[in-house]
Amino acid sequence: MERSFSEEIKLLSAGKGEVFRGEGILAITKGLLQSGVSYVGGYQGAPVSHLLDVLVSAKSYMEELGVHVEACSNEASAAAMLGASQVYPMRGAVTWKSIVGTNVASDALSHLASGGVKGGALIIIGEDYGEGSSIIQERSLAVALKSSMWLVDPRPNLTSMVDMVEHGFALSEASNTPVMMQLRIRACHVQGEFVARDNVKPKIGGIHKLAEPAAFSYDRLAHPPSTFVHEHAKVSDRRPAAQDYIRKHKLNEVFKGTRNAPLGLILQGGLYNTVMRQLCELGLADDYGNSALDLLVLNVTNPLVGDEIEDFCRGKDAVLVIEEGTPEFLEQQILKIVTRAKLKIEVCGKDFLPEAGEYNGQVVAKGVAAFLGAHKKKGLALAGAGRHVKKVEEALAIGAKALGGPVLPRPPGFCTGCPERPVFGAIKLAERDLGKVHVSSDIGCHSFATFAPFSLGNSIMGYGMSLASMAAVAPTQQRRSIAVMGDGGFWHNGLQSGVMSNLFNKGDGVLVIMQNGYTSATGQQDHMSSAHFAPVVGDKLDADIETTLKAVGVKWLRTVRTYSVEKMVHTLKQALTTAEKGLKVIIADGECMLVRQRGIKAERARLLKEGSRAEQEKFGVDDEVCVNDHPCVRLSGCPSLTTKPNPDPLRSEPVAHVNQDCVACGLCGEMAHAAVLCPSFYRAKRIYNPGKLETMVHRLRQTVISSLSKVAA
């Protein structure tokens, strides 16, 4: 069952003067088309998944424009794709989640940045940093700095973001350098509006194909001795060219303060709205962006333009650099600039603001207030500032006091009926008999197993990395170890980094591959073996994990339906204890429940609409049979399997309860059997529009049963 993006696709075709209303990342996508890109690629991941999802499903419109769209198999292949712009004067954009995606891409990125580009090359990175982030907290600026790529960090409103897409391409072309554009999570998901321009068909693309390949040019190759030339060109030609462009087109913005105070703020573009709001709260700005202080907003954070900084700082006593993340690259560079210019100014930054963590409103308010407090004499009324900071602190204190203790966390978890949940229940059961084993986790939905009630997983080392990260663990353990990997991770990286390395080194250990058919954690994108579950849809490949593993030489290979808990436990125990040496792979097979339910619900709705027979199942717990011990919950954690107050007047503890959201995946029944839990569970089936015969049989049964019941009473 495919998701539909028809609304989004309509938005993308908006023409000149129309008002585009929608999400930030979609606005960026529109910006790409307005810039005449020839190709777009990338690898999915929050918060930028939407960009690719929409473009991939807008296939026919993309063909019409002559834009090539590629759902790359990982970020490295996406980065390498930009090689097209290195050789040909065409614009291209790729996207991924950063910092992780940038890390995966960095080999290709270095080569790309060394040779430089002819056509504009834009990398849209979802800076997954701060609240809501699902990854390690690092900044992408470091990568831009070390490879001499430019980094755009636009003010987070749709107009600025889209404008910066178009400037990003031009900047890239003007300086022969790939440009990264970083968008924080909330900027990607911001709902706003901008006035659209027409989409532009690329000069080179699916419609206008090149007759001849590029002429051979060794200079462009990221290969010695060219690389030595590139290293110099980066600083002597490309950077000055970029700085010229930035200066000329005023990509960085200066907002003059209303009060002529000799103080100023220098901030990353992405932080502009947070800072403005806090200035307003502190009594130093109005709601519409008119600030008492001078502001220099860096929409481009690499390279900095020295004379812009100098100009801004000249005549001021102090500036505060508001720069999120560590280390303080911008602050250091600014210090260098003002020192070289011999300006008498105090450059502040991380001395007033925290070194690490997201710069949210509270943090910014405190930092700015402290900075102003330390430079009081400059004649700005600060009473309001003090009040605001105090109010923020009080708000937290009041809540904490009223609650008397921390509120229970509610981390994300497996969906109702998820096919991966049973596997972790099975691992728990196998461990009950064999003892605890080292479990090497991976990135994907299955990493939710690190939360209660499973709390399984000794390490997480990256996407597709679980097996590789076990290489030195397995040989040192008396019991065999388990690596868990998703099929998404398998195709992304796990096959090479994990499986091949293990086979090549004649490693041991157990690899469990969650075959749910999609890269589910990022929003159910298709991958190489998605056809496994939906063979009829579209033009999917029919690559198959089992065949692939056999081809590379895996000998011990079992495929087990995830919901067959007993069989899974048995297979796990076998894999963990067999005398056979070498890698043992269990493919845990079960389609992503979100995708499956979309199909099932639509089908049921269709049947009901036409008055045909349809079924709906759910599990239940007999609350009189349940003895409120809850081992079922400890082996499942399904959102639908919960507890409710005990209806028995003689008992006080809550009984297990299956709520209405149950999709009858079957786990509850399987687990009751596999773990020999209790006889409380039942499966009930409702039958809509039953046939005549069916109704008759049912009546007959009911008559017999009710007369028997009378005997029992």
Add this chain to the structure above:
Amino acid sequence: MSAVTRLLIAALGGEGGGVLSGWVVAAAQAQGHAVQATSVPGVAQRTGATTYYVEIGKRDKKGAAPVFALMPVEGGVDVVVASELLEAARMVERGFVTPDRTFLLASTHRVLTVPEKSARGDGTANADTMMRSLEKCSKERFLFDMAETRQQVGTIVNSVMLGAMAGLELLPISKENYLEAMQGTAGSAANLRGFEAGFAIATGEREAPQAGDPKRAPRPMAADPLAARVAGMPEGARDVVRIGVGRLIDYQDVDYARLYLDRLQPFMESGPLLRELARHLAVRMSYEDIIRVAQLKVRPERFSRIRSEIGIDGTEPFEVVDFFKPGIPELADLLPPALGRRLLAWAARAPEKRGYNIGMKVKTTSISGFLRVWLLARMRFWRRRTLRFAEEQAQIEGWLKLVERAQARDPALAREVADLARIVKGYGDTHRRAVTTYRDLVERVVDPALSGDGTGKGVARRLKEEISQVLATH
């Protein structure tokens, strides 16, 4: 007054919080406001806690929108809408609900977190504390059970939230514009029902769902031969004893219920202890063996409960499949003591046999399936001769003795010893482990206290702590 109204929506992944914030944005736009919404869905969309933040602003004279913030700030939120009680409390904890500013619209129902529901006993967080914090920290509030409301009208919770927001006039947006915004979203008929229900509750035209008493009335007794004796029980315990008697007549027979009353006899003067003991004793004496389970599974009330759970009336066909997995211990339970013990001893010698279980899926709505379970339920007459019966009675007697001895020393300790009954629960392996834990606690804590000559005070507290620890384990 600020030119910007700030709205924070707290919800769980899958509740349609994103759609809700989309509706607000569209409605605000239709109203001519400048508006911006953001969120951090990430993987939190998978059942975790998540928030959506919306700002609505007046344009200035030149038509420019205010500079909107992308995240809420502590103490600076005008309206908080939460789809669940704990999530509302989380907003309080994070400082987004404050007495000088915030209107809080929240649902009072609970969606339990995993640690809350996986505890062996009652792990649920204290709802009263949370309710009090909402009242204390909000300027104004409107709290009702949105889950029940949405269930009543058959929709998802977000439309109920929107309706209530409209009814309470929390934002400068007209009802028409809200309704307009909802048009064209999938499932619009159901959404509309939810909206109208939320709206009507907020404006007082419809009653908010009231929490019913979770306790079920006991099964009516056909005859009540022990009524006179029950009437003679102290008032404080009488209602519980009556239920207990009914339970045990149903479970076994009148004699068995009489035994129950006899067992309570020594505690007639024990005040509040009697009530607790009567409760625990009835539960212990009606322990769940296969016969009891079968009896409960074939009851007509059970089937009608299931019918209403899946939303059908008495005539529509339906199917129920029950999951049983009796093994050697369950079989031994049913045999006469000597035979049962021999079987267990045999199984113990060969550990692999301990895993012998017969997994059965019985369709209890079919005649043959029903008959099988029904026949088992008819084995009540045999119960008194089984190994399990002998064991349970011995354990019960032992426990009552302990309570009695404790009572003689220290009533506080007696209450805790009575409470030990709570940890003896579970089926199969869990039950066997529970019995071991019970024995261990008796040996470690109770026995020494009863044989020593110190008072029980400190011991009572210690026992209480140990019991709650056992019940808190996940």
